[in-house]
Amino acid sequence: MLKAARGFRQSQEFWLVMVTATLVVVLSILRPNFLSLQNLLDLMSSYAYTGMLVLALFVVLIAGGIDISFAAVATAAQYAALTVANSYNIGWIGVTLIAAAIGLSLGLVNGFLVYALGLASIIVTIATQSIIFGLVLTITRGQDIFSLPEWFTRGVDWTFTVSPDGTEYAINLQMIALVASLVVTWLLLNRTNIGRQVYALGGNPDAARRIGFRVFGLNLFVYGYMGLVAGLASIVLAQYTQSVSPTALVGRELDVVAAAFLGGASVLGGAGSVLGAALGIALLAIIQNGLTLLGVSSYWSGFSTGVVIVVAVVAMARDARRRWRDSPGM
Amino acid sequence: MSLPHPLARIVASKDFRLVVLIAILIVVFGSLIGDRLFGQLGLRSMAYQLPELGLLSLAMMVAMLSGGIDLSIIATANLSALTIAGSLSLMPAGDGGSAAALWEIGSVLAGLAVALAVGVGNGLVIGYFRVSPILATLGSMTLVKGLAIGLTHGSVLSGFPPAIVFLGNGSVLGLPMPLIVFAAVAAPLSALLTMTPFGVRIAMFGSNERAVRFSGVDTRALTLRTYVLSSFVAFFAGLVMMARFDSANAAYGESYLLVTILACVLGGVDPAGGFGRVSGLVLALVVLQIISTACVVLGLSQFLTLAIWGGILIAVGALDAASAGGVFALLRSLVTDVVAPASASPPTGASKPQ
Numbered sequence: 001m002l003k004a005a006r007g008f009r010q011s012q013e014f015w016l017v018m019v020t021a022t023l024v025v026v027l028s029i030l031r032p033n034f035l036s037l038q039n040l041l042d043l044m045s046s047y048a049y050t051g052m053l054v055l056a057l058f059v060v061l062i063a064g065g066i067d068i069s070f071a072a073v074a075t076a077a078q079y080a081a082l083t084v085a086n087s088y089n090i091g092w093i094g095v096t097l098i099a100a101a102i103g104l105s106l107g108l109v110n111g112f113l114v115y116a117l118g119l120a121s122i123i124v125t126i127a128t129q130s131i132i133f134g135l136v137l138t139i140t141r142g143q144d145i146f147s148l149p150e151w152f153t154r155g156v157d158w159t160f161t162v163s164p165d166g167t168e169y170a171i172n173l174q175m176i177a178l179v180a181s182l183v184v185t186w187l188l189l190n191r192t193n194i195g196r197q198v199y200a201l202g203g204n205p206d207a208a209r210r211i212g213f214r215v216f217g218l219n220l221f222v223y224g225y226m227g228l229v230a231g232l233a234s235i236v237l238a239q240y241t242q243s244v245s246p247t248a249l250v251g252r253e254l255d256v257v258a259a260a261f262l263g264g265a266s267v268l269g270g271a272g273s274v275l276g277a278a279l280g281i282a283l284l285a286i287i288q289n290g291l292t293l294l295g296v297s298s299y300w301s302g303f304s305t306g307v308v309i310v311v312a313v314v315a316m317a318r319d320a321r322r323r324w325r326d327s328p329g330m
Numbered sequence: 331m332s333l334p335h336p337l338a339r340i341v342a343s344k345d346f347r348l349v350v351l352i353a354i355l356i357v358v359f360g361s362l363i364g365d366r367l368f369g370q371l372g373l374r375s376m377a378y379q380l381p382e383l384g385l386l387s388l389a390m391m392v393a394m395l396s397g398g399i400d401l402s403i404i405a406t407a408n409l410s411a412l413t414i415a416g417s418l419s420l421m422p423a424g425d426g427g428s429a430a431a432l433w434e435i436g437s438v439l440a441g442l443a444v445a446l447a448v449g450v451g452n453g454l455v456i457g458y459f460r461v462s463p464i465l466a467t468l469g470s471m472t473l474v475k476g477l478a479i480g481l482t483h484g485s486v487l488s489g490f491p492p493a494i495v496f497l498g499n500g501s502v503l504g505l506p507m508p509l510i511v512f513a514a515v516a517a518p519l520s521a522l523l524t525m526t527p528f529g530v531r532i533a534m535f536g537s538n539e540r541a542v543r544f545s546g547v548d549t550r551a552l553t554l555r556t557y558v559l560s561s562f563v564a565f566f567a568g569l570v571m572m573a574r575f576d577s578a579n580a581a582y583g584e585s586y587l588l589v590t591i592l593a594c595v596l597g598g599v600d601p602a603g604g605f606g607r608v609s610g611l612v613l614a615l616v617v618l619q620i621i622s623t624a625c626v627v628l629g630l631s632q633f634l635t636l637a638i639w640g641g642i643l644i645a646v647g648a649l650d651a652a653s654a655g656g657v658f659a660l661l662r663s664l665v666t667d668v669v670a671p672a673s674a675s676p677p678t679g680a681s682k683p684q
Contacts, residue, residue, distance in 0.1 A: 314461060
């Protein structure tokens, strides 16, 4: 018990909890409306897309790979699904199915290429990102879609409580999707056979291969999952922004990568917990939201995010080194 | 074991297949749109465009050679250009003369100092704090770009003295200045990487970090110097970009970031580190530039260029993967068997250049 507690105290999650908690306390003292229900719900809605992608990317990172192409995949899925929705009455199920199918198939292509070419996954997915994004922009000519079907823009809201002053608090599509992907990813990594194989593959690919894991199948699975989630997240985002823009997503994928690493995914694979990933997203969201609430000009938000990333990675690396030194046999 | 025939070694090299690729491109595009693509105007636009991506790719290559990556090169180039631009805008008004020239030189040096400072920061975090390069430079990229946006509010600084504009748009003996700057950086860099202990150690470090450390090299200092060198090259990229556009901005050239990695890998730089030559990178840049300019001449979307670039990388990767039955292995065996039957043929797959 004591040992477990000490283990947690040395873990990445512990540091993330401490940093996040400190930020929450400081912010809520400085700006009481930070902890308001409305602000927290807004935060969840606006970070649903990023959060879903961080969780899916986390699975790829644990398997020892990386995917840079998810923003291009999301763009393709979003554009195709909503273009069809504008012409045919396919409803929510149709939109979701189209986006999921496009995301999944592009993800499977990534998984196949990473395995078949034997190139570093970052290289393969940079190439597929270029191909997908280049083709989408060539076909769409980079034009945004502003008018979406009425049923789509209305969205999904369940009012769950009304405060005395008449403000309605509702659960929307974005929150449901974010929580659902959190739960599914957690179950996948911790409660399924394939999830444990993903950890094993990232921890030691050679050993995993020799034990007889089907590495090709695992590759298809993790990149397919990433693509599928990217497709679904793109619909969630389009509903939130009420528009489709083929140029809005690509170029910002490194934010998602940064959040996943902040959450404790190892660059080498094989390590990281879903709790850490969730904390990584929360940390980035709180910093950016906190700066806005404090009245810091949005021009400086990138700089502040950068400072936090650098400080965090240095702190975590020092921590890892200490553990490495203390571990027996070294 | 006897060395393979020199000709066989050339054919087996990664540079050779890029030469083949360039030849194919020249024949195909030459027959389609040769007069426009390889006419004066086409060649001119290629010569002015290639150096931007080229200098950035060289900066990326230095880091990749050491087994790392430097995602902060473009942010560094822009911050350095903005520093120069900002300093120039503070120049006291008055007659030109030597005072103005001194101020201009001082401004450029200030930009260089900023770039080197970013490199030192990267090197300290990666070499001494042992943070993985992708994470460290992801952080510094965000930070440096954030600093540039915070200071300029995303605005464009423009209007530079003739000397700087000349650097981006002038020409000497018919050669465009950006190309001269590129050559003046690429050639010494190539020499540095292949002929000096420092340069050779960068590749050795990328090949086997532990072996280099155990042979008595201070790998932390080596890493520091590697990332300073990368930033140093990025500074020239920033200088050429600001000179060509006659303006500086926090977001110039951002879309090039992943393309530089693509160019390096196409040029034979091993993403795991240890292998790669400037000559290969230059050939890869020529391939990318011919495709890009051909798309412009053909009136195709610039985004299609991006898709074709990605497709080329996948195709080359597929050729590598299928090298047992691939075209280049076939060429290789043809040359070794027909042209140089006396020499020992290099074992397929084990023929990594260098």
